[in-house]
Amino acid sequence: MLIHTQKETLVHALSSAAKNDKIGFVPTMGALHKGHISLVNKALAENDLVVVSIFVNPTQFNNSADLQKYPRTPEDDISLLKRLKGDLIVYLPEVSGLYEDSIFAKKYNFGGLENEMEGKHRSGHFDGVGTIVNKLFRIVKPDAAYFGEKDFQQLQIVKKLVAIENLPVKIIGCAILREDNGLAMSSRNKRLSAKQIEEATIIYRTLNEVREKFSSTSIADLNTLVAERFLQNPHLELEYFEIANEKTLKTAKRKNEDLKYRAFIAVLADEVRLIDNMPLN
Template identity: 80%
Template sequence: MVIHTQKETLVKALSFRNKNEKIGFVPTMGALHKGHISLVAKALEENTLVVVSIFVNPTQFNNSADLEKYPRTPEDDISLLKELNNDIIIYLPEISDLYEGSVLAKSYNYGGLENEMEGKHRSGHFDGVGTILDKFFRIVNPDTAYFGEKDFQQLQIVKKLTAIEKLPVKIIGCPILREPNGLAMSSRNKRLSPKQFDEATLIYKTLEEVQAKFRTTSIADLNALVAERFLQNPHLELEYFEIANEKTLKTAKRKNKSSKYRAFIAAFAGNIRLIDNMPLN
């Protein structure tokens, strides 16, 4: 079933809520791939009703060209979801229905999580993410919502959002799915040329090397190693590499045995921005 308005979605969700059925929610921006489908499959396993939203949210883009070029394949997405399970509720809203004439993001204080990594390079991005998810959570009223760990910082932000807004939804993080060459699955991969797709495996290979050397190599030396790997490849431009504390997302200067760390990369293949991350210990 494809639904286009808040009212339709709310009515459908309430009918299940009145039966005490579990509702799972998978918010997406469309251009669905196997990574998205793995989230939906997990939601189907754990809930009676699953709602999947397809909406390219304008308030989380700080680059108008990126917003314009973001891949949109609604017909293919709907077919893919119906093939998986014909009972999925597909929520395909219009901007006017969600933002009601004012396409503006609310401002959130995520306790500093918003100021790290993506927050440094995409001004206002997490305000836009919080704004749309707050709207979706109140419309769908799910028990659980599913997010991929490729956007690990976003995952932590969403958990914080539910605490700030006192939203009774459990946030489930799901593992990164990868292409055969190791590249993290992403809707943006559809914009890569075959050559760029092959070259982008450097991101994964570099993270693997950092993971393998993390125990015996200083963070400063690992930072230098990553910079060198990207300097050797003229087809990819490194935007940032950071080793950060998994909980606080603050950049690590040195290791602490009691902390968990993760490596994060953002890089450009031409004008296509790719991100990835990997746990280190």
């Protein structure tokens, strides 16, 4: 496993790869867990060479305190990656190496995808995501890039980004990995207490309940059901719950048998923000 901190040395290393080698890419913000590792293993199985980037991107945080508190565990991350088998490069850039003199995000029009759910609650977030993913894709030049479905809206945004920037990258979505109690694996889980982890199981239980009742219950009644479930737990604040068209991400008011729907949720456990989603039909 090779580690690069400079863009120039990474580009040189990748240019030395065999001409027909397939390059896989897994962009992360570090604090790696089994979910990340599953993405890397899938990339290793499907490509000749895999690059994993570890970079906490400042332009996708609309809350400076959240940026400061985001878990950073580079030594543990490298130790985890060293256990994997395959041709692996780790890219650990500094902010100045990617943003140079000015830390700002490019403004994007993602066809409305950016205005739903996370976009309503995290102003500018997807401009930051688009900016950093575009930068990384142009450095790594991967054949395929791997993203977890826990951030399903981000996954759809990245697919749109590739079309906008005309980038020859195949975007591959990977299933959510969960803890034994159903909680979606996330770097932010490291900030939760044992009690909060136990309480947060309500997220998965509620999504499952919605899925089970989706065919027989109206969307309005499902929205009411979810609100009531969280009113019963004063330690968790429901930021939003939405049932949306899986393709457009627009909030659904009624069901259409020809469309696919997904439930999306964001919950606050004190200062820790947890998101999850689940396909419904």
